Amino acid sequence: MHKRLFIPGPVDVAEDVLQKLATPQIGHRTKEATELQKSISEKLQKMMYTNNTIVLSTSSGSGLMEAAIRSCTRKKAAVFSVGAFGDRWYKMAKGNNVPADIFKSELGHPTTPEMVEKVLATGEYDLITITHNETSTAIMNPLEEIAKVVKKYPEIIFCLDTVSSLGGTKIPVDEWGVDVCVASTQKCLGLPAGLSIASVSEKAYNAATQVEFRGLYFDLVELVDKVRKNYQYPSTPALPHMFALDYQLSKILDEEGLENRFARHLEMAKYVREWARKNFSMFAEDQYASNTLTTILNTKEISVSDLNKELAKRGYMISNGYGDLKEKTFRIAHMAETTLDEVKTLLNIIEEILDL
Ligand SMILES: *Cc1c(COP(=O)(O)O)cnc(C)c1O
Numbered sequence: 001m002h003k004r005l006f007i008p009g010p011v012d013v014a015e016d017v018l019q020k021l022a023t024p025q026i027g028h029r030t031k032e033a034t035e036l037q038k039s040i041s042e043k044l045q046k047m048m049y050t051n052n053t054i055v056l057s058t059s060s061g062s063g064l065m066e067a068a069i070r071s072c073t074r075k076k077a078a079v080f081s082v083g084a085f086g087d088r089w090y091k092m093a094k095g096n097n098v099p100a101d102i103f104k105s106e107l108g109h110p111t112t113p114e115m116v117e118k119v120l121a122t123g124e125y126d127l128i129t130i131t132h133n134e135t136s137t138a139i140m141n142p143l144e145e146i147a148k149v150v151k152k153y154p155e156i157i158f159c160l161d162t163v164s165s166l167g168g169t170k171i172p173v174d175e176w177g178v179d180v181c182v183a184s185t186q187k188c189l190g191l192p193a194g195l196s197i198a199s200v201s202e203k204a205y206n207a208a209t210q211v212e213f214r215g216l217y218f219d220l221v222e223l224v225d226k227v228r229k230n231y232q233y234p235s236t237p238a239l240p241h242m243f244a245l246d247y248q249l250s251k252i253l254d255e256e257g258l259e260n261r262f263a264r265h266l267e268m269a270k271y272v273r274e275w276a277r278k279n280f281s282m283f284a285e286d287q288y289a290s291n292t293l294t295t296i297l298n299t300k301e302i303s304v305s306d307l308n309k310e311l312a313k314r315g316y317m318i319s320n321g322y323g324d325l326k327e328k329t330f331r332i333a334h335m336a337e338t339t340l341d342e343v344k345t346l347l348n349i350i351e352e353i354l355d356l
Pocket of ligand 1: 009060061062063085129131134135161162163164182
């Protein structure tokens with residue numbers, strides 16, 4: 001039996017979108033391939049509120065995260081982490097021999113503009129990474145305030161992980177001054193896993209041209225050069241995925257509309273937060289609670305894994321807490337095509353199982 005997924009990726013994919021993966025193949029050096037990438041670029045630029053170059057990579061989101069930190073760090077990267085996915089940027093830097101320091105917040109707390117200011121004021125760094133929406137804790141960082149601080153340091157390449165938020169909440173890339181904004185397809189965008197998406201600024205591109213060892217497959221300069229030349233790729237791109245992405249972006253932009261989509265995500269988030277407060281407790285402070293998933297503090301000390309077993313019998317799946325937060329918390333994703341009614345049904349079933 002298929003389990004309805006309330007986990008923060010992969011998400012359930014609409015049947016008509018899945019069908020697009022089966023589109024007959026085209027040559028990747030043809031005019032049709034150029035048009036496909038161009039169409040995707042224009043739609044993603046709208047969704048990301050940016051004029052920057054859009055590149056895709058046949059990898060999950062981590063691929064272009066690694067590309068960004070490796071290709072664009074000339075001096076040293078300042079990695080701000082509020083959880084597992086923030087830590088991942090640091091591991092990528094270390095694994096690629098890229099100089100980096102990590103600045104961690106206590107679990108459940110955000111990266112603050114003050115932290116960023118203090119670190120950037122040292123003048124030691126030329127790149128920073130921020131996690132917009134930390135999926136391991138469901139914390140959404142205060143990007144508007146952080147962006148204001150970063151703008152005071154024009155030499156900094158600003159890399160932002162929006163893997164679990166792009167498509168579910170507004171990410172105004174140009175307004176925030178984000179140089180490399182990275183996302184994946186299998187979270188709020190409502191597609192299967194397998195494509196990494198990024199917007200790349202001219203500033204990030206110029207920085208990357210000054211870095212000698214950028215690797216090959218994830219070399220941002222190569223990727224941007226090719227896309228700028230004729231909207232193609234150095235290697236064969238995942239064309240099935242691109243057909244589905246192009247189609248899904250049209251559905252999002254023209255059928256649902258961005259504002260409606262963001263409002264739907266927020267409405268679901270508010271409902272789950274209210275339920276969490278009534279029955280358990282919220283892990284995040286209100287002002288930093290994510291719009292795309294919620295982490296609930298397991299104040300009733302239920303067995304989360306038993307709950308998930310019972311949910312599975314009824315055709316549903318949620319997520320346990322991440323890492324050290326396993327069983328201490330659990331996570332409910334409300335992203336992609338999920339509706340408020342589906343969320344209500346899920347929560348009713350949980351109440352029934354737990355006899356709340
Ligand atoms: C899922 C996730 C990642 C990793 O993305 P992949 O597509 O699995 O490589 C990185 N950052 C955040 C915030 C995520 O939620």
